[in-house]
Amino acid sequence: MTTTETPDILRRILDYSARADPYPLYAELRETPVALQEDGSYVISAYRELTGILHDPHLSSDVRHLSRPMAAAEARTTPSFINLDPPEHDRLRRLAMRHFGPPHTPGLVTGMEPDLTATVSGLIDDFAGKQQIDIVDDFAYPFPVTVICHLLGVPREDEPQFHVWVNAIIDSLDYDPRTDPKEKLDNGVQATTDLREYLGGLLEQRHGRPGDDLLTRLANDDGPDGRMTDDEIVSTANLLLIAGHETTVNLIANGMLTLLRHPRVLQRLRDEPDLIVPLVEELLRYEPPVHIIPWRAAYSDITVADTVIPKGSQIMLMLASGSRDPDRFHDPDRFDPDRQDNQHLGFGSGIHLCFGGPLARLETQIALTELVRRLDRPRLVADPPPYRPSPILRGPIHLHIEQSQ
């Protein structure tokens, strides 16, 4: 029997005090790979069980299949494909992918390389003369945000406004009615409405106009699957904007932090720039930006490791824990960019495998390579740095470093 009640560990993981180092708690959690919670939900934390359920067609991403309705703000809007099941998920993802990746738009991501490098260089140029740099505010945040705004066709000047909305939405993602003030949820709901309204306004201007950005392409192009409705485009843009906001920021910040904690690897990266490719993969395993998929639903009874999860149950997937499972990865708590067979869960797995993965990889590869190349003997000011509140999208809120002048 793999199921026991372990509400305690989960509560400790979600508590802010665990943010800097949740990994020992994950290890404790993995002792019960499928753990039933007091409220009837299930937490899955071991690698094999996670990959099993991520490929299980009985697992639903559509929260409308939960027997107990969920609170989060996302539940109240038209779902984007991340919160849908096949066939709708497949159709919308395919429609979006037509404009984002192969086979119809190959080379979009790799073609962005010169622009990405230029953006990164510009940001690092601005470090000149600064004694202290905040890797988050001065670099890891503005970089991917600039990129996703450009890609979608969202005016960069509006960024401060939707930064506020995105923060409120992210904040409400891990809303817990038992501990959180209702205000947190209300803010999230309001921000979702405002952001959708804003994107809807942008979209309206794009109909019937030529243009190369994603919003314009989605608004005007008819593929074999037909066209997305305006509502669907707004949901898709909303998803890409939010996903493009917080995840890559955390990946870059976690990456720099990890390198500063492993000076020998940092030096190696300086000497062998090609190391960056496996290094980013190892980072996605070791310090991933997305730690938890908080709500999936059992569409019918699902059997995981001899435990039957009843239909309608909420299922929480502890991805970051799976990527540190010693039953799957040799010496999992060691950061080892030479690791072989590194099939981490950093981008999830199965049909919802991260849509933006190729872009996030490239952004992070360029960002870390350039930081390491151009910073002169960088030092951490505080270790651990202060973290964002979210246990789901986990990363430092600031990462202050000093460099020699």
Place this chain on the structure above:
Amino acid sequence: MTSADTLKGFKRDGRVVIVGASLAGLRAAEALRDEGFTGSLTMIGDELGEPYDRPPLSKQVLTGWVPAGGTTLPRRRDINAEWLLGVPADGLDLATNHVHLADGREVPFDRVLISTGVRARPWFVETEAALDGVFVVRTREHADGLQRALASGPSRVLVIGAGFTGSEIASICRERDIPVTVAELAPAPLVGALGAVIGDVAADMQRAHGVDLRCGVKVTQLEGDAQGRFHRAHFDDGSTIDADVAVVALGGIRNTEWLRDSGLAAGPWGIACDTGCRALDLNGLITDDIFVAGDVARCPNPIYEYRLISLEHWVNAVEQAQVAAHNMVSAQADRWPHLSIPTFWSIQFGVNIKSVGVPTFADEVVVTQGSVPDRRFVAAYGYQGRVTAAVSFNNAKWLDHYRQLIETAAPFPPPCPTPDEPVDAKPVPVDFPGPRLLAQGATVVVTGHDPGERRVTAAWQHR
């Protein structure tokens, strides 16, 4: 000397010979070096040139995207081998441990790996097979010739045999806007490998793309003109068809003839071996120095009742090569079994077809997810009430789940609804046309006895 010393000595300066220098042979050679084998390594191959990859030959090469010469297999590491290319091996002497080459040379070995694969089954009338415009597709020379014939704008192409290779070639013809007729003895394409239900889907797909598909017919004669160019084919129903190109896609013949007098259990279905890739002799005894990998191997698998299974699958060749190489340089207790669940893929008519398990090892099939009319679905195969295989059309990401069902002998049909459930999810008989046809077009042949044991649970491999 202890056996540990012997093994050490062999690893340091033993002699390994690999016969068949293609995918399995090259990957095994690399794995041997990875495992620390520093002795002499000889690669014997009857083809000239570096080992290359075959799946693109019926896909990217025929569209003209990739030149036939551009499919060289990537080298993962230096193997420091002696290459004896362009000459076939024509005998194996187990008494003296020598490989005989057709040019009379003899190559001594301590251990040998046999990976001679299969060759294309030629058209059964030699003079007709020799006509200009008649092709098979197994080597890069074949693919190069066919791609040039397609590029010259033939009025029509006739594909004989609608297995995977034949169907892929038909798909490319349509992609290149070349009229194509496909002749298949079975009632539908892919039937030999995937059964009648999927065969019907494949038939619809071909017709929807403008293929002139003729099933249940036999091509009896390929007729040439005065210049010796193929121009017409005759069918057993008396009809004829005019075309400039005929592609004979009737499956493969295993390259085992050269082993006829070796005393190994080698024959038309391949070379029998144990799960450690060690060849069996005619009496079923394990020969400890003779290893087999790839298309030519017949390997038992507990999930399929330990029947000996021959697979013409790329992944299988790579995995067996790794296991064989490891076992060649390991002590008995450290050896690995090759127990993986087969996977296969194909791309045709814009659809990505992928399978796990052995679909021919089934009595029933059911569509479990998606929609057949939309050509995006998963079908599960069952044998006596347990799941034994699955096939996906444009839905490959789910197959890991079915792999798990196969590994755990999960009940068939798989229960409970999924969000993307097809309207009619009833199991139906799998309907294979029988062993006669199986040998012609199938990529998988299951042979062996039928013990009563049904339930198997795969052991998790730790490497």
